[in-house]
Amino acid sequence: MEVNQVTLDALVDTEWLEVVRVRARVRLVESVVSKDIDATTSIDIHTPYGQMVECLSFLYAMVTVCASFDERLLARWAEGESSRADHLWGSIEQPESFQRLAETYLSGVRIDGDGNWEVPMNDFIEICPKISGSYWRLPNRPIKNGWVTLSPYSSENSQQRLSRLLKERIRTQLIKECRERMERMDEAFTGRMAGEVGRIVGLLQHQATSEVSFTSAEEGDWPPCMQEITTQLAQSVNINHVGRVFLASMSRVIGLTVDQAQAFFVNAPDYSADTTRYQLNHVFEHEYTPAGCPKLQINACCPVSRGDVKSNLCSRDWMDHPLKYLRARQRSKHREEQQKAPAPSE
Numbered sequence: 001m002e003v004n005q006v007t008l009d010a011l012v013d014t015e016w017l018e019v020v021r022v023r024a025r026v027r028l029v030e031s032v033v034s035k036d037i038d039a040t041t042s043i044d045i046h047t048p049y050g051q052m053v054e055c056l057s058f059l060y061a062m063v064t065v066c067a068s069f070d071e072r073l074l075a076r077w078a079e080g081e082s083s084r085a086d087h088l089w090g091s092i093e094q095p096e097s098f099q100r101l102a103e104t105y106l107s108g109v110r111i112d113g114d115g116n117w118e119v120p121m122n123d124f125i126e127i128c129p130k131i132s133g134s135y136w137r138l139p140n141r142p143i144k145n146g147w148v149t150l151s152p153y154s155s156e157n158s159q160q161r162l163s164r165l166l167k168e169r170i171r172t173q174l175i176k177e178c179r180e181r182m183e184r185m186d187e188a189f190t191g192r193m194a195g196e197v198g199r200i201v202g203l204l205q206h207q208a209t210s211e212v213s214f215t216s217a218e219e220g221d222w223p224p225c226m227q228e229i230t231t232q233l234a235q236s237v238n239i240n241h242v243g244r245v246f247l248a249s250m251s252r253v254i255g256l257t258v259d260q261a262q263a264f265f266v267n268a269p270d271y272s273a274d275t276t277r278y279q280l281n282h283v284f285e286h287e288y289t290p291a292g293c294p295k296l297q298i299n300a301c302c303p304v305s306r307g308d309v310k311s312n313l314c315s316r317d318w319m320d321h322p323l324k325y326l327r328a329r330q331r332s333k334h335r336e337e338q339q340k341a342p343a344p345s346e
Helices: 007-012 015-033 048-068 071-090 095-105 121-130 158-184 189-193 194-210 224-234 241-253 257-264 273-285 293-298 322-340
Strands: 115-122 147-150
Touching: 007 015, 007 048, 015 048, 015 071, 015 189, 015 194, 048 071, 048 194, 071 095, 071 158, 071 194, 095 158, 115 121, 115 158, 115 257, 121 147, 121 158, 147 158, 224 241, 224 322, 241 257, 241 273, 241 293, 241 322, 257 273
Parallel strands: none
Antiparallel strands: 115 147
16 A cells, blocks of 8 residues: 555545445455355456555455454455465466465475475464365375475366465465454444445345355255155165265255264265265365256156155256255245244334
8 A cells, every 4th residue: 555655544535446446345245245256357467557456455345344343244255365366376377476475374385396385284284174175184195304295186286285275374364364453443434434334244144144054954954865865874775876975965065064974874885984084075175066856866866756745845847956945945944934033113
């Protein structure tokens, strides 16, 4: 801000900085609404003007989040901005530039003889507990003289793996910095930001209302296919590969832990604790999406026939995915709870 001679007051009110505020609103909306953050922008960030807009829009978005004092908004914004950094940094083509960025958040980075990035063990141990997946467990990573090698994995190269590690550090630091700013923020400035905060918090509340969380799903909300597969596994019936991957991915979506998902499989006739754990970690880390109804039907994983009166939801024409079933069940319950709630008094 000093380089561009822009004060915080000017950032909030000055007319020529409206383009910055517009860009900040786009970033905030993406964080609240979108699961996939778009790291691209219509502004050329290779020019001084574009760099100024991106930097100041980041700051204005942060100030808006701090003025809201809303932990949900803070969490979503931090996740969105750290995801943006993850996408951008993973695609940097100059190793020297990437190293300078990485060393901003880590005590050191280096490249080994095979071209893989390495990080100090203390940084790895500090960051990785909050990242899911077997890849991020220290016993599964090559270690030499206190340096942990981030070798390629699945479809990601070593640099993209390091970017994922940096994402978690960035997310944590953004949350920490915002909470410190919240403590220093005075009522007068909060009042000036009231309109901006009201718009984004209103959007957040609308999103929370329209998106009934899958993580609150009870067993009675589960689609018949999921109930059938868990019942058959409990009875030691051998479930095919499609059914097993479906159950694992559904477990992830509804917020179960890997331990809870593994409990479904303990009675399978070919159960192996290590193999099951490895496969579940793979599904959770790569965020598999559950299969849709057509695939489940083809692979004999759907217990409901079209028109079956035992499941009115499954017989609907628009019902083509178990997640639609789950969301419809939760929306119905939400409406029933709203109707039963006592009307507010005058």
